[in-house]
Amino acid sequence: xxxxxxxxxxxxxxxxxxxxxxxxxxxxxxxxxxxxxxxxxxxxxxxxxxxxxxxxxxxxxxxxxxxxxxxxxxxxxxxxxxxxxxxxxxxxxxxxxxxxxxxxxxxxxxxxxxxxxxxxxxxxxxxxxxxxxxxxxxxxxxxxxxxxxxxxxxxxxxxxxxxxxxxxxxxxxxxxxxxxxxxxxxxxxxxxxxxxxxxxxxxxxxxxxxxxxxxxxxxxxxxxxxxxxxxxxxxxxxxxxxxxxxxxxxxxxxxxxxxxxxxxxxxxxxxxxxxxxxxxxxxxxxxxxxxxxxxxxxxxxxxxxxxxxxxxxxxxxxxxxxxxxxxxxxxxxxxxxxxxxxxxxxxxxxxxxxxxxxxxxxxxxxxxxxxxxxxxxxxxxxxxxxxxxxxxxxxxxxxxxxxxxxxxxxxxxxxxxxxxxxxxxxxxxxxxxxxxxxxxxxxxxxxxxxxxxxxxxxxxxxxxxxxxxxxxxxxxxxxxxxxxxxxxxxxxxx
Numbered sequence: 001x002x003x004x005x006x007x008x009x010x011x012x013x014x015x016x017x018x019x020x021x022x023x024x025x026x027x028x029x030x031x032x033x034x035x036x037x038x039x040x041x042x043x044x045x046x047x048x049x050x051x052x053x054x055x056x057x058x059x060x061x062x063x064x065x066x067x068x069x070x071x072x073x074x075x076x077x078x079x080x081x082x083x084x085x086x087x088x089x090x091x092x093x094x095x096x097x098x099x100x101x102x103x104x105x106x107x108x109x110x111x112x113x114x115x116x117x118x119x120x121x122x123x124x125x126x127x128x129x130x131x132x133x134x135x136x137x138x139x140x141x142x143x144x145x146x147x148x149x150x151x152x153x154x155x156x157x158x159x160x161x162x163x164x165x166x167x168x169x170x171x172x173x174x175x176x177x178x179x180x181x182x183x184x185x186x187x188x189x190x191x192x193x194x195x196x197x198x199x200x201x202x203x204x205x206x207x208x209x210x211x212x213x214x215x216x217x218x219x220x221x222x223x224x225x226x227x228x229x230x231x232x233x234x235x236x237x238x239x240x241x242x243x244x245x246x247x248x249x250x251x252x253x254x255x256x257x258x259x260x261x262x263x264x265x266x267x268x269x270x271x272x273x274x275x276x277x278x279x280x281x282x283x284x285x286x287x288x289x290x291x292x293x294x295x296x297x298x299x300x301x302x303x304x305x306x307x308x309x310x311x312x313x314x315x316x317x318x319x320x321x322x323x324x325x326x327x328x329x330x331x332x333x334x335x336x337x338x339x340x341x342x343x344x345x346x347x348x349x350x351x352x353x354x355x356x357x358x359x360x361x362x363x364x365x366x367x368x369x370x371x372x373x374x375x376x377x378x379x380x381x382x383x384x385x386x387x388x389x390x391x392x393x394x395x396x397x398x399x400x401x402x403x404x405x406x407x408x409x410x411x412x413x414x415x416x417x418x419x420x421x422x423x424x425x426x427x428x429x430x431x432x433x434x435x436x437x438x439x440x441x442x443x444x445x446x447x448x449x450x451x452x453x454x455x456x457x458x459x460x461x462x463x464x465x466x467x468x469x470x471x472x473x474x475x476x477x478x479x480x481x482x483x484x485x486x487x488x489x490x491x492x493x494x
Contacts, residue, residue: 010038014042017042018042018045018047018048021042021043021045021048022047022048022051026052027239029043029048030043044071046069046070046071047070048071049069049070049071049073049074050064050070052070052074053070053073053074053081055085056081056082056084056085056104057084057085057103057104057106058085058087058491059488059491059492060104060106060491060492060493062104062106063106065109073109076109076156076159077104077111077154078169079169079170079194079239079242080111080154080169080192081104081111082244082245083102083111083113083152083154083247084102084103084104084111086102086244086245086275086278087101087102087103087275087278087487087491088100088101088102088275088276088281088292088487089101089102089113089273089274089275090211090273090274090275090276090304090402090403090410091249091271091272091273091410092210092223092271092272092273092274092410092411093271093410094409095404095405095406095409095410095450095451096403096404096405096409096410097401097402097403097404097409097410097411098115098151098271098403099115099116099304099402099403100113100114100115100116100151100152100273101113101114101116101145101487101490101491102152103490103491103492103493104493105493106493107493108155109155109156110153110154110155111152111153111154111155112150112152112153112154113150113151113152113153114145114146114147114150114151114490115145115146115151116143116144116145116146116304116485116490117143117144117145117146117302118141118142118143118144118294118301118302118304119141119142119302120139120141120296120301120302121140121141121142123137123138123139124137124138125137125138126138126433127433128431128432128433128434128479129431129432129433130429130431130433130434131472131474131477133477134472134477134478134479135477135478135479136433136478136479137296139296139481139483140483141294141296141302141483143294143302143485144490145490151249152176152192152249153176154174154176154192158174158175158176158192159174161174161175162174162175169194170194170235170236170237170238170239170242171194171232171235171236171237173191173192173193173250174191174192174193175189175190175191176190176191176192187253187254188251188252188253189250189251189252189253189254190249190250190251191249191250192247192248192249193229193234193235193247193248193249193250193270194235194236194242194243194247194248195221195234195235195236195242195243195246195247195248195272196221196234196235196236196241196242196243197219197220197221197241197243197245197246198220198221198222200218200220203220207222208222208223208224209221209222209223210223210246210272210273210274210411211245211246211274211275211276211411212400212411212412214400214411214412214413215274215276215280215306215400215411216276216277216280216308216310217245217274217275217276217277218245218277219243219244219245219246220245220246220274221243221246221272221274222234223272225270228250228268228270229248229250229270245274245275246272246273246274246275247272247273248270248271248272248273249270249271249273250268250269250270251267251268251269251270251271252266252267252268252269253266253267254266276306276402280306280308280310281306281307281308281487283466285389285392286391286392287309287392287395288392288466289307289309289397289463289466289469290307290308290309291306291307291484291485292304292305292306292307292402292484292485292487293305293306293307293399293469293482293483293484293485294482294483294484294485295414295480295481295482295483296480296481296482297405297480298478300405300406300407303401303402303403303404303405304401304402304403304485305399305400305401305402305403305414305482306399306400306402307397307398307399307469307482308397308398308399308400309395309396309397309398310395310396310398311395313395313396313398316416316418316443317413317456319454319455319456320413320416320443320445320456322456323443323455323456323457323458324418324443326458327441327458393420393421393422393425393438394419394420394421395419395420395421396416396417396418396419396420397416397417397420397442397461398413398415398416398417399413399414399415399416399482400412400413400414401413401414406449406450406451407446407447407448407449407451408445408446408447408451408454409451412445412451412454413445414444414445415442415443415444415445415459415461415471416442416443416445416456417440417441417442417443417461418441418442418443419440419441420438420440420461420463424440424441425438425439425440426439426440426441426460427439429462434462434464434470437462437463437464437470438462438463439460439461439462439463439472440460440461440463441458441460441461442458442459442460442461442471443456443457443458443459444456444457444458444459444471444473457473457475458474458475459471459472459473459474459475460472460474466484467483467484468481468482468483468484469481469482470482
């Protein structure tokens with residue numbers, strides 16, 4: 001048997017054997033190292049770990065660490081590399097949620113995540129010739145990372161601070177560096193907790209899972225726990241049980257032991273975080289509007305949403321389907337060649353839709369108000385359809401909030417354009433503000449405070465460019481604007 005192990009594989013040059021091992025995933029590479037001493041020596045070659053590290057740092061090419069090997073660097077952050085690799089993470093905080101950008105900081109040798117925020121800036125009023133009564137404000141947000149406080153920070157010192165009964169990285173809670181103050185004073189505490197997937201066959205419409213079912217994801221995890229996820233059953237016992245699409249963060253405040261004899265956690269909160277598959281927000285030639293976008297929601301400020309163009313979309317929500325049927329009965333407005341959007345006085349609406357439209361206060365829908373491009377934005381306008389590749393005008397566009405407000409919370413649809421092709425086309429704009437833009441039928445999601453009495457109403461989605469969209473809420477006389485976010489800009493470390 002010993003002779004058979006030396007031939008023919010071990011007669012190959014070492015360089016060729018190492019090259020073969022580069023094609024193995026980590027689990028197989030570690031298994032190969034257990035076969036015999038010769039393969040163990042090959043499996044420990046530092047060059048084999050460089051691609052494992054690099055695969056988890058998208059958008060940047062790392063240099064060899066000065067004071068450690070590639071293997072040591074990989075081990076330092078294992079199994080948390082998936083956080084940096086997935087880049088985009090959003091939380092299930094009630095109503096508002098939170099969106100962060102995660103990355104590996106080679107200067108600090110740390111995996112970190114910062115909230116992405118946007119400032120609306122001072123708007124300018126504009127007039128749309130086709131609908132001069134519409135309220136329109138310019139929208140050019142300043143989007144940046146909030147570098148004042150990291151949401152997540154993992155470095156070598158973090159992994160030495162494992163809390164809880166289980167002291168391993170999979171089941172323990174990581175006390176994140178930089179979050180704990182001196183023990184004799186009050187402090188804010190933050191711990192990171194790994195998760196395990198919730199079985200898809202046990203996931204139904206009302207199952208409390210994150211990410212929500214509005215976001216395509218092969219992996220979800222539960223969001224409810226009687227023990228605040230302290231039980232071992234909520235966490236992976238082995239790497240095969242680790243969810244690389246979700247994790248949790250536990251926050252609390254703890255006062256000085258001089259005041260309290262027991263370590264009492266005040267305001268403890270556990271949030272679940274999820275990522276969105278990259279293929280769902282990466283634009284392609286056939287799906288140019290996919291991406292992470294920032295929207296103007298007036299009184300609620302700026303919010304972030306994922307705009308997706310699914311190949312096999314799910315059926316429309318029941319209330320959205322009902323709104324579509326109402327629109328089909330109403331038909332088109334012959335005078336403006338637009339899609340009439342349920343004015344409150346319309347006698348053709350069913351009673352329930354009229355009631356929702358008439359009783360909703362303007363404050364309940366301020367998160368629908370938006371802004372228009374300023375006069376210098378003509379370069380971003382959509383070309384007339386005759387000059388475009390018509391193949392991109394097909395299928396559905398749906399937008400899901402990654403952050404939310406008291407009316408429409410995170411994880412919910414904000415608008416859906418069921419068909420941007422010929423069946424959904426209203427017209428190609430010829431007026432001054434949106435000249436050449438394709439205008440298609442869409443459905444906007446509205447609700448009262450605390451997400452009560454939510455419903456969908458007809459609206460018009462204006463495809464200004466691949467980086468800029470507008471939504472005309474005819475019933476409310478407002479235009480909302482959306483601008484694409486360049487995620488890669490925030491993931492690079494100089």
